Amino acid sequence: MTFKNSVIYQIYPKSFKDSTGDGIGDLRGIIDNIPYIASLGVDYVWFNPFFPSPQRDNGYDISDYCSIDPAMGTMEDFDELVAALESHGIGVMLDMVLNHTSTDHEWFQRALAGEKKYQDYYYIRPPQPDGSLPTNWVSKFGGPAWAPFGETGDYYLHLYDPAQADLDWHNPDVRAEAAKVVNFWRNRGVHGFRFDVINVIGKGSQLLDAPLGTDDRKMYTDGPDVHAYLRELNEASFGRDEDSVTVGEMSSTSVEACAGYSNPGNHELNMVFSFHHLKVDYEDGEKWTSTPFDLAALKRVLNEWAVGMQEGDGWNALFWNNHDQPRAINRFTDPGRYRVESATMLATVIHLLRGTPFVYMGEEIGMTDPDYETISDYVDVEAHNAFASLMETGRSEREAFAIVHGKARDNARTPMQWDSGRTAGFTNGTPWLRSTNQARINVADEEAEGRILPYYRRLIALRKAQPVISQGRYLPYAMDHPEVFAYIREHGGQRLLVLTNFRAKQAEIEIPLDFTEGSILISNYPERTLDSTIRLEPYEALAILISN
Ligand code: NOJ
Secondary structure (H helix, E strand, O other): OOHHHOOEEEEOHHHOOOOOOOOOOOHHHHHHOHHHHHHOOOOEEEEOOOOOOOOOOOOOOOOOOOOOOOOOOOHHHHHHHHHHHHOOOOEEEEEEOOOEEEOOOHHHHHHHOOOHHHHOOEOEEOOOOOOOOOOOOEOOOOOEOEEEOOOOOOEEEOOOOOOEEEEOOOOHHHHHHHHHHHHHHHOOOOOEEEEOOHHHOOOOOOOOOOOOOOOHHHHOOOOOHHHHHHHHHHHHOHHHOOOOEEEEEOOOOOHHHHHHHHOHHHOOOOEEEOOHHHOOOOEOOEOOOOOOOOHHHHHHHHHHHHHHHHHOOOOEEEOOOOOOOOOHHHHHOOHHHHHHHHHHHHHHHHHOOOOEEEEEOOHHHOOOOOOOOOHHHOOOHHHHHHHHHHHHOOOOHHHHHHHHHHHOOHHHHOOOOOOOOOOOOOOOOOOOOOOOOOOOOOHHHHHHHOOHHHHHHHHHHHHHHOHHHHHOEEEEEOOOOOOEEEEEEEEOOEEEEEEEEOOOOOEEEEOOHHHHHOEEEEEOOOOOOOOOEEEEOOOOEEEEEEEO
């Protein structure tokens, strides 16, 4: 099994299953549900961070990289989890948040206490001569990217929340610490690693103001040193295991940079997450807006990344959903009228593309955004900051709420819906985040009579059975079609045509004549006959295979 024919399941531990009744998911809850995870046929499970953390950014503010958050379990639970998954042939992928530490981390605390060694772990800078902040960069969660460094008069850099201080990777000691963390987990049997926002570790050695009117992200993203640092980390840690699987989360990146990060010849990472396809419902590139998604743009981006990464011998991590994104089914389709067709169509797009598919928990049962009604239903710091700043810029409470409702990360963080009960079978206590539609959408019903879960299982199995899916070349098809996203995969004597209708109405498409003789590999509607013109039903997905 290589990463190319693997499928990876993502678990947000805080929301998967609570075994203690405190309303927070935990490792024991995951262990208890391994048979379900194994039944999907996935090869790895990526876990969002479950390390000690003040939870200012839900675990992405880590105060100790080498322990388990007591709210989530113990190291013994962790070892048991690794062994139990292993017994099903499933590997563990841990989230390495090495661009920043929590300000509660010992390194930051010792820096604050005046230890020069640890001050050099972070970006601590004096104000500019005119008293302004060291640079004009803004935090990705809103507000300036600099906060006062204790009482010193200096500032420290935080590209995210003030509780997340950026580490200075120019410092070789920081790079050695990063390798040490990865090696700690390798020694506990972990061979999969996801690196959080890893393309911002290579900031320039001098931190400079972004020229007026330009995007400050350019000042610190995909810097020239990122490649060298990744190579060094690879050599000092995961690259020592033949079977390691690595994925880097790349923020505001480019195809060229990502082909570089994942080209095997460069010895950096196996694959990359990029996000441009999830920005096609941003107005003028701005997330906190409310606008229908642009299908032409979505097709363009998916195609550009498929072609570009193929040409650069890179590899995409394929995904619609994760813990940072509202559910794709709400953004791009019609879960009200066509939930089953929408979920299965979206799955088809991703699973048959060139790359490694990631399934975010709940996606495989067609979970949707919750029907929250007030801002107090949300927990995420980002949602509250966005709400406040939308109100400040003159939106009414209703408008601000509507925008947050459509874009909040908590949309994906609601508990896994196991059954139709009061807490969706997630906890015996009060869940940290409320479920709203478990009566209609839950694992028990899907297992009994659903159509989404079996469809995911088939797609996952197909990647292992059909080399055209795991290894085939990607070719665009019908790029100008206004309703259908289509592509062809080719490998050896096999050709696969994938057709997906993104609209809630029928759509016609001409197919190449030889495919009329093909066989249907998978489809989310009942059997059909193949003709040179195919009339696709609302949100229909159809994959036609020719094998010579
Ligand atoms: C990306 C993570 O996925 C997100 O949840 C987090 O807030 C930021 N990185 C900062 O660590």
